Amino acid sequence: MKQYSFLLLLLLGINAASKAQVTTIDSSKYPKLQTFTAQEDHDNMMQQLGIKKLRPGPSGNESAPNHANYDEAAANPCPQLPDILTLNNGKKVTTTEAWWQQRRPEIAAAVEKELYGRIPANVPAVSWTVKITDREFIGRTPAIVKQLVGHANNDAYPLINVDINMMVVLPTNVKGPVPVLMMFGVPSFPAPAQPSPAEMEKLNAVFKQMMLQYDPSLKAIFDKYPAYNPVTRLPGPNFFALPAVENLSSTEQLLAAGWGYATIDPNSIQADNGAGLTRGIIGLVNKGQPRKPDDWGSLRAWAWGAARGLDYLETDTMVDAKKVGIEGVSRYGKAALVTLAFEPRFAVGLIGSSGKGGATLERRVFGEAVESLTSSGEYHWMAGNYLKYGTEESSFGRKTGCDLTVDSHELIALCAPRLTFISYGIPEKGDAKWLDQTGSYMATVAAGVVFKLLGAKDIGVSNDYMKEKMPPMLTDMLDGELAWRQHDGGHTDASNFKYFIPWASKFLHYNRTQ
Template sequence: MPKHLALVLLTSLPCWAIAQQVAIDSSKYPPLKTMTAQQDQANMMQQLGIRKLRPGPSGNESDPNHANYDESQANPCPQLPDVLTTKKGRKVTTPDQWWSVRRPEIIEDFEKEMYGRIPANVPKVTWTTKVTDNEFVGRIPVLARHMIGRVDNSEYPLISVNINMVLVLPQNVKGPVPVMIMLGFPTLPAPAQPSLPELEKINAAFKDMMIKSNPELKAIFDKYPAYSPITRLPGPNFFAPAPNGDSPPTEQLLAAGWGYCTLEPGSIQADNGAGLTRGIIGLTNKGQPRKPEDWGALRAWGWGASRVLDYLETDPLVNAKQVAVEGVSRYGKAALVAMAFDQRFAMVLIGSSGKGGTTLQRRVFGEAVESLAGSGEYHWMAGNYLKYAASESSSGPKTGCDLPIDSHELLALCAPRPTFVSYGIPEKGDAKWLDQMGSYKATVAAGPVFQLLGAKDLSANSEYNKDSMPPVLTGLMNGELAWRQHNGGHTDAPNFQYFIPWASKLLRYERVAK
């Protein structure tokens, strides 16, 4: 076979598909570029004329280069970009001015300087069902589907992208139901199992097969005639207590009449710089390195959530106008990005997102711009973001203070839709590094846009540079913009018992039993 003919095994196809090897004439396509994260970052620096990046601070407070945790030193440029002033200096006073002028300006800056642009040539996604199962979560009957979203790679078959997600819908309520898209790793809740007579047939056939493979096993089975190699898993506990605030978030959602969908971000785009020539970003770039305005992983994960929403819009059991998106940490950033750019999402729960999420970029407290741009997390952002960590560059040194936008404006892009910002406490593992205060200030500063669009913010009289962060366990949840700091760690699970009734009320959704 000529060297330019490559055999590509489509291993990420659904397992029910027949695995097959397809001969691809690789000479017809640009060669797939393979680089380490360091090489990819160096390539982007060269494109931008950056000679040196400032290193990010250490999270270890005993190190000489430790991060700043002195609030008096945290605001080198306390004046934020005015979310309601256009680039021409005109004050935005009407919703129409926001939608037609100011919001597009903010989106343009975020796409160019932080998260990157989704290219026009992103191929379509075709969803197929890998498994459909009737299961139980606790004592709640559910319909569970394991879905695969295959991205059309006919333009560049050297890369395959197959989006992995599981959809779980309650069967004891009248639909259609709201659904929460949760960024994480999908698993089916609990597989439905064969009946006892069916299991007896399976065991008999399995024993025969094992004995034929190894005749010595017959003596063992004769010695233990009641033994069955395959046993039933524990079934649903119908006497278990009803879900409460300590139950897993998925159980709380189902008990409230919601469905949930778990989406695997890594099946869309790898969480590393070396993967930028693979995944959906690599597929659209035909295996080549990014340009400075190309999208990063956060935008790609948000794009994937939107493709799940595309599918949910076709499902009659789902109320597609009541689909929320949720994530924690890096996935909290991605959930916020998805909500900000796709107005079809009804609401968002943003857990402990830090820099690149809800925390102000201009703040120098814990995690810094350099922590993202100058480290192994640069791939989350557009290439242009590296400019704001440059100490030596053809365009001069820049810092987060030079960004034309900040996270309060990203939150403002969600208005007037319900937006819930969640954090834990450092003592339980939600580290100071995340700068809870910086996120609170951003949430306050986003308020004027919510007010302009007829929604309620945290407080009509709040000022981001004067307000103090409320005590832990004090939820500000009287409007569409909400804040609550729980007393747990790096998770949003303790806030679900507050989020769900808040969300259901704003959606005007009430669970109705079948």
């Protein structure tokens, strides 16, 4: 029966498509759309930079000859980090004015140039359309769910289309606008509303009739099984068997606390591969041509897309746009940190297991290395210039992570004094040593000086990143706007949500009962 349903729907879809007006684009009016493999794109960037040879990244297999270093004694070949509070001219930063007007712009410019790339001046505007509005019951919470599409204006280069997919879920049992946590992921309706039994009966009657018109031989089957209905209801929530609040999913915990959430699809903004760099928003701005070394990579593109999602949330009267956060895990944890650093309208970030290219110090050699990103299928996350720091032979010589003029402690500092929660799990449960949790802790310690300069609290230790030792897992360092917690789970931040939500609510002065 599923086969017949599929064929019928396909037939209807083809018929509708044949009636739709087809718009023809004269591609000769525009620059030719380049199509590269990831390797071809990588080679093109190496050629632009004058790189002849890159060092291969270490193996994650500890028994391999080129295994990653996990010896802490060898992890800091250049332990002296760039001083966050020293200007490029050597002067010390001692006032908030000097930070905002001088030092922060210096750091932001260097982070853009060497790590993540710049957002071009001609990036197009995005217009949002609500495709579907659904009223759902998610666990114990009534909610309104909106499926949205954000269309990037492609009048300048119509050969590339960028439509950002986002789902917004807001509780309706809370008075007043609510805080929202935007998460990088795949949007889906959490609990789609369904027709009533009487409506289902009508749907089945019509659907059976349509199927019989398509294939009259199905009558024998329907006669044999008169009570059978092709369309059935999904199981609804059992309010007598709902889990305890502490066992709810991350999103249900948010709703129970009076928060909303949004899920935004990174791949609808920019593909997660090097072959996609002449497509997506990066390709649209470049009119289908390869990147230049200073151009943005996927992480910065995803961050730009999140900011466009925030543009929409600012128009929704059910949302407190001053209390919107950004969240992600792994590569999306990197993107969440980049988003928080460069988009000041985000009030809070939950940065999960972000590793190299995220919260972990770039110059550290422990597990994942700079070369892991520059020589692999992950180079597209970063600006082209980042490849220089994995270079063995080139027109400018040899460079390593130690040659970087910026590092991740400065990326975290760009988030200050806003709420920044750095989250990790433990290797025993799957949050691999490869991520270098210690390197992220060191960066968090070092970034604290800026939080304190701006009148906020850090994690409550000295800012000597070489002296301070990472605390045991389950140690709460949540007394300030900069927070650290290593949970006892794996490669996820779900285990920290029950700590993140009250922490963020406290500092945002949000109480759902008010």
